[in-house]
Amino acid sequence: MNRGIIISIISFLVYLFYQVLILQNVVLFHTAFCFLYVAYLLSLPVETNSLTLMGIGFVMGFLVDMFYESIGLHAFSCVLIMYVRNYWLASVTPQGGYDSNSNPSLVLGGLQWFLIYATPLVFLHHAFLFYLEAGGFDMFWFTLWKVITSTIFTTVVILIAQFLFPGRRR
Amino acid sequence: MERLFLFIYQRRAFFTFLALELFCFWLIVQHNQYQGSKFFNSSNAVVASLNNFSQSVRDYFLLRDVNTSLAEENATLRQQLEYYNQRLQVLDTLSQSDSALVSRFDFVSAKVVNNQVYRFKNFITINKGEDAGIKPGMAVISPLGAVGKVKIVSDHYSVVTSILNIDIMVSASLKRTGHFGTIKWEGNDPGIINLMYIPPHVNPVIGDTVITSGYNAIFPEGIMIGTVSDIQKNPEALFYDLEVKLSQDFGKLWYLTVVKSELKHEQDSLEQIILDKEP
Numbered sequence: 001m002n003r004g005i006i007i008s009i010i011s012f013l014v015y016l017f018y019q020v021l022i023l024q025n026v027v028l029f030h031t032a033f034c035f036l037y038v039a040y041l042l043s044l045p046v047e048t049n050s051l052t053l054m055g056i057g058f059v060m061g062f063l064v065d066m067f068y069e070s071i072g073l074h075a076f077s078c079v080l081i082m083y084v085r086n087y088w089l090a091s092v093t094p095q096g097g098y099d100s101n102s103n104p105s106l107v108l109g110g111l112q113w114f115l116i117y118a119t120p121l122v123f124l125h126h127a128f129l130f131y132l133e134a135g136g137f138d139m140f141w142f143t144l145w146k147v148i149t150s151t152i153f154t155t156v157v158i159l160i161a162q163f164l165f166p167g168r169r170r
Numbered sequence: 171m172e173r174l175f176l177f178i179y180q181r182r183a184f185f186t187f188l189a190l191e192l193f194c195f196w197l198i199v200q201h202n203q204y205q206g207s208k209f210f211n212s213s214n215a216v217v218a219s220l221n222n223f224s225q226s227v228r229d230y231f232l233l234r235d236v237n238t239s240l241a242e243e244n245a246t247l248r249q250q251l252e253y254y255n256q257r258l259q260v261l262d263t264l265s266q267s268d269s270a271l272v273s274r275f276d277f278v279s280a281k282v283v284n285n286q287v288y289r290f291k292n293f294i295t296i297n298k299g300e301d302a303g304i305k306p307g308m309a310v311i312s313p314l315g316a317v318g319k320v321k322i323v324s325d326h327y328s329v330v331t332s333i334l335n336i337d338i339m340v341s342a343s344l345k346r347t348g349h350f351g352t353i354k355w356e357g358n359d360p361g362i363i364n365l366m367y368i369p370p371h372v373n374p375v376i377g378d379t380v381i382t383s384g385y386n387a388i389f390p391e392g393i394m395i396g397t398v399s400d401i402q403k404n405p406e407a408l409f410y411d412l413e414v415k416l417s418q419d420f421g422k423l424w425y426l427t428v429v430k431s432e433l434k435h436e437q438d439s440l441e442q443i444i445l446d447k448e449p
Contacts, residue, residue, distance in 0.1 A: 021224045027288045030360070066217050069286070069293040069329060072197030079194060083187040083357055133199060133290045135336070136359065142171040142358050 008044075015040040016060065020067035032149035035074075037064060038125055039158040041082060042118055043105055046098045050086050057082035070133065077128040080119045092117050106162040118158060123151045190314060219326040221284040221295060236424045243313040272344040275390055276430040278302050282423050284328065287360045291334040294318065296426055299326045307388070309429040314420035315394040316340070316382055317426055328428075334360055334420055342395055347372050350383050353414065360420050363396065365412040372410070374398055380414050390429055 019037040026034055041057055063076030068074065089104060092113065106114045125145045134143050178185060191339040206383045229236075250251035280298035298304055300323045308320045310330045331338055334355050342365060349370045365380055378398040400413035 017220075025228075030288055033288070051186055054183075054186055056191055058194075061194075065282075066214065067221070069284075069295070070198075070289075070291070071201045072194040076191060076194035076198065079187065079190045083183070091412065130290075135290070139290075139357055 001048070007142060010041060012056075012060070016063055017063060022060060024067065028153055029149065031146045032153040033126075033146075034127075034157050034162065035122075035125070035150070036116050036154065036155050037119075038078075038081070038122055038154060039161060041078060042085070042121060042158075043103045045101060045103055046089060051084060053082040053085060054079050073129055073132055077125045080128055081125045084124065085121060088117070104161070111159075114159075114162070115155070119151065119155055122154050122158070123147065126150045126154070178377045184297075192390065193270050218283060218295060218297075218324070219354065222297065225283050235422065239313065239422070239424065246313065278303075278304065278428040278430065280426050280428055282426060284331070285420075285423050287334060287420050290336050290357045292334045292360075292420075293321070294330040294332050294423065294426070295329055296330060296428070297326065298428065299328045299339060301321045302428075303324055303430060304328050304428050309389045309393075309431070311338070311389070311393055312418050312423060312425070312430060313427075315396065315416065315421075316351070316389055317418065317423065319388045320428065330426075332420065333363065342380050342381045344368065344374060344398075345379040345381050347374070347378075350385060351409075351412070353366065353380070360431065362399065363414050363416055363417055365398070365414050366409060368410040368412060370403065370408070371412065374401055374410060374412060378410075 015037045018036065023034050023036055028034075037060060041053075041060060044053060044056065057078035058075050061073075061078035062071075064074045065071045091099075098108075100142050102108055104114070104117055108114075111119070130143050130150070131137065137143075208369040247296050247350045257350055268397060278298055280296040280302070282294055284293075284295040286292040286294070292319070294310075296310070304320055304323050306320050306323060310317045310319060316333060318330045318335070318338070320328050321331045322329045333340060333353070333414075336357045339352050339354045341350060344365075349368055349372045351365045353363050353365050376398055380395045380398065382391060382395060383387040384395040387398050395415050396414040396416040396418075398412050402411040402413075404411075
């Protein structure tokens with residue numbers, strides 16, 4: 001248990017610093033952003049209760065915000081997807097349910113299941129992020145384009161990370 | 171009462187969710203104000219020094235480009251110096267200028283620590299702060315054009331609101347005709363900014379230079395912004411829609427100059443008196 005928490009904290013920091021120091025400078029085609037740190041939130045253990053989830057999401061979002069100079073934006077989106085996550089996990093349960101103490105990941109339910117699990121949450125996160133940043137729906141289509149390209153980019157990078165480190169926290 | 175508490179306890183996840191989201195929303199609104207939050211931003215010492223570190227790693231790969239741009243700026247400055255020297259020969263040197271006018275602007279050079287271009291609200295962090303005499307509201311320019319204005323300062327760093335920010339408007343004018351308008355960024359292309367409120371009797375042409383006007387309280391007069399790249403006008407519209415190509419590539423900002431206007435305070439307070447006296 002203790003070891004799990006320490007590893008979790010370390011990977012929290014790794015995701016955070018990878019995001020703010022490296023991925024902050026990566027923008028594809030002027031529109032596609034990569035927010036890999038969402039992967040950390042998505043892969044927290046299945047039976048974590050939503051209060052803890054929202055707490056972790058808030059802290060993560062808030063720290064990212066300090067570097068992105070956008071206080072509140074990431075925190076808002078993170079808390080939102082963390083609130084939705086458990087309901088979503090319950091409704092996409094793979095055959096045979098979840099093992100106790102498992103993390104939602106590629107190895108747990110396969111590629112198709114993981115995409116169904118992760119993509120809507122990433123989309124939700126990005127949609128709130130970009131529309132809040134734009135301050136409304138004035139630039140609806142351009143913002144939507146940003147949301148879609150970023151969702152694809154982030155999801156692909158999350159998949160690559162999952163392939164590279166499959167059993168990282170088991 | 172007990173039931174109420176029980177109800178809240180049973181729905182504690184939902185209420186925590188609500189409270190956190192309201193708090194975040196309040197933070198966002200607060201941050202959009204002119205002044206912004208004092209502490210939680212990238213001028214904070216820990217965040218800024220990390221950014222500084224990451225920028226210093228990147229610097230090695232950019233040295234060649236930085237060198238070129240600095241050399242170019244040097245050349246321009248030398249040229250200007252020579253120009254003024256020549257004029258001094260001709261002018262009557264006895265007519266002294268007002269010393270207050272001469273020292274009207276003071277310049278502080280600063281290095282970019284963190285730069286954003288592709289977001290709707292872009293900010294730049296620079297490595298000079300209150301210790302170098304920088305205060306919120308000062309103008310920030312680059313060798314090639316206007317960049318933004320200082321938003322928040324800490325001891326050694328400050329955050330600059332870039333003009334690539336959908337909330338910022340700056341008074342500008344067409345250099346050739348002298349007509350005033352307002353520039354505002356549309357949020358999609360970091361190389362293009364919009365010039366609004368140019369009246370229909372003016373005939374702007376593609377390639378016209380756009381500079382800052384003396385009417386704004388931020389920038390000194392005559393700082394380059396860019397050149398007109400596209401002209402549109404609806405028959406019913408009252409004003410032109412001009413697209414201006416920025417002369418400064420905002421993706422390539424390395425060294426900036428903060429303009430300390432010594433007389434701005436005086437001008438502002440004078441104008442305030444007039445405004446107050448008007449019925």
